[in-house]
Structure formats: C-alpha cells, structure tokens
Amino acid sequence: MTRQSSQLRVRGVIFDMDGTLADSIQYYYRIACEVAELAEAPCPSRERVCELMGSGDPDLLRKLLPADYPDVEATLSRIRRTRGPMWRRGIESIEPIPGCVGMVHGLRARGVRLGIATSSGRALPHLERWGVRPCFDAIVGREDVERRKPHPESVLRCLEKLDLDPADAAYVGDSRIDIEAGRAAGVHTVGVLTGTSTRSELESTAAAYILKTAVGLLDLLPG
Numbered sequence: 001m002t003r004q005s006s007q008l009r010v011r012g013v014i015f016d017m018d019g020t021l022a023d024s025i026q027y028y029y030r031i032a033c034e035v036a037e038l039a040e041a042p043c044p045s046r047e048r049v050c051e052l053m054g055s056g057d058p059d060l061l062r063k064l065l066p067a068d069y070p071d072v073e074a075t076l077s078r079i080r081r082t083r084g085p086m087w088r089r090g091i092e093s094i095e096p097i098p099g100c101v102g103m104v105h106g107l108r109a110r111g112v113r114l115g116i117a118t119s120s121g122r123a124l125p126h127l128e129r130w131g132v133r134p135c136f137d138a139i140v141g142r143e144d145v146e147r148r149k150p151h152p153e154s155v156l157r158c159l160e161k162l163d164l165d166p167a168d169a170a171y172v173g174d175s176r177i178d179i180e181a182g183r184a185a186g187v188h189t190v191g192v193l194t195g196t197s198t199r200s201e202l203e204s205t206a207a208a209y210i211l212k213t214a215v216g217l218l219d220l221l222p223g
Contacts, residue, residue, distance in 0.1 A: 008220050012113035012164045016173035017120055019195020023097045032064055038079050041065050054175035054196035056149050092125045097194050099215035101130050106218050108135045113162045117154040138162050150180035179205040
C-alpha cells in the first residue's frame with residue numbers, strides 16, 4: 001500500500017481534485033481527442049495527454065497539435081468558443097473515484113481538517129452533488145494563486161486557511177507536480193494511482209506514501 005509501513009499522523013489532509021477525488025482523467029482525454037479532431041489533427045495517445053496534465057503545462061491544448069500547425073491560436077479560440085460551454089456542463093457531471101465520498105466523510109468524522117488545492121477553478125460544482133462540500137474547510141483554486149503547481153503556493157494557501165503547520169498536514173495527489181508542490185510546501189506527500197502518473201513516476205518524486213486510491217487514507221491515518 002505504501003512506501004513506508006508506519007501510519008501517517010497528521011491533523012489535516014489537502015487533496016488535489018482531478019484524478020485524486022474526481023474520476024475525470026478519461027473525460028479530459030475525450031476533450032483532448034475532440035480538440036484534435038476539430039483541428040483536423042491526429043488524436044493524441046492517452047499517455048501523452050496524461051503526461052501533459054501531470055506536468056502542469058499551461059499550454060496543454062497547444063501541445064496537442066503539431067508544432068508546425070498553422071494559425072493555432074485562432075483554431076483553439078474557435079474550438080473553445082464553440083465547445084467550451086458543453087465541456088463545462090460535462091465537468092459538472094463527473095463522478096467521484098469509487099469510495100472517495102465515504103473516505104472524505106470518514107476522515108471528517110475523525111476530526112481531520114480537510115482542504116482542496118487544485119489547478120481547476122474553485123467552484124467545483126460536483127462537490128455539492130456528491131454531498132461533500134461541507135466537509136472541506138478550505139478550497140484553493142487556480143484563481144486564488146499566481147503560480148501553478150509544482151510551485152507550492154496553492155498548498156501553502158490552503159494550509160493557511162486550515163490554520164495548520166506543514167508538519168501537521170498531508171497533500172494527496174495523482175501527479176508528479178502534486179508531489180513536488182507538497183514537498184516544496186513541507187507537508188507529507190501521498191501519491192495515488194488513479195490519475196495521470198504511474199507508480200514509478202510517483203516514486204521518482206520521492207512521494208512519502210503511494211496508495212492505489214485515496215480510500216487507503218482510512219487505513220494510513222490512525223482511527
């Protein structure tokens with residue numbers, strides 16, 4: 001289950017969203033393929049899309065198209081304008097990774113302070129549908145920071161809102177940039193295998209713990 005056998009003793013847990021709590025990676029892959037199709041470009045592999053998502057590259061859509069693609073900005077602007085509203089509605093219907101709703105409620109019942117530090121927007125409308133928004137004491141989205149992960153700003157801001165020292169918290173994420181951001185913030189780091197990164201990729205970032213899913217936190221943290 002983990003790279004370390006000892007339990008993790010913390011007062012708070014901060015989560016990434018996509019690929020960590022939200023079962024959204026396949027949805028974003030479908031969007032990537034749709035962008036390529038509308039641009040009349042080859043559909044990227046799922047591995048390539050996961051690599052770009054896991055890198056935190058702000059030019060992800062541009063990187064989906066060939067380097068010599070003509071009028072790339074005009075094409076992407078047209079695609080965003082025509083398809084963006086439908087994509088945003090689709091995000092609202094994303095489901096949680098199995099077991100994560102119960103895990104969130106379980107940690108909350110133990111008195112663990114919970115937060116989210118995500119590169120997505122702060123609204124996260126699916127949290128209401130899942131019935132977990134009241135469980136989170138702090139949510140930090142991309143509109144709240146100047147520097148994206150792997151910079152630790154989002155994790156540090158969430159720690160401040162939770163009123164926790166880094167040593168008293170863990171950051172849980174599915175990608176290399178999540179682990180890098182957590183380590184830079186000084187918190188304990190937990191990688192999960194439900195998103196963009198493989199076990200070997202998470203191990204390369206020296207994640208303190210690696211779980212199959214975030215549900216494993218119920219065993220990792222003392223009851």
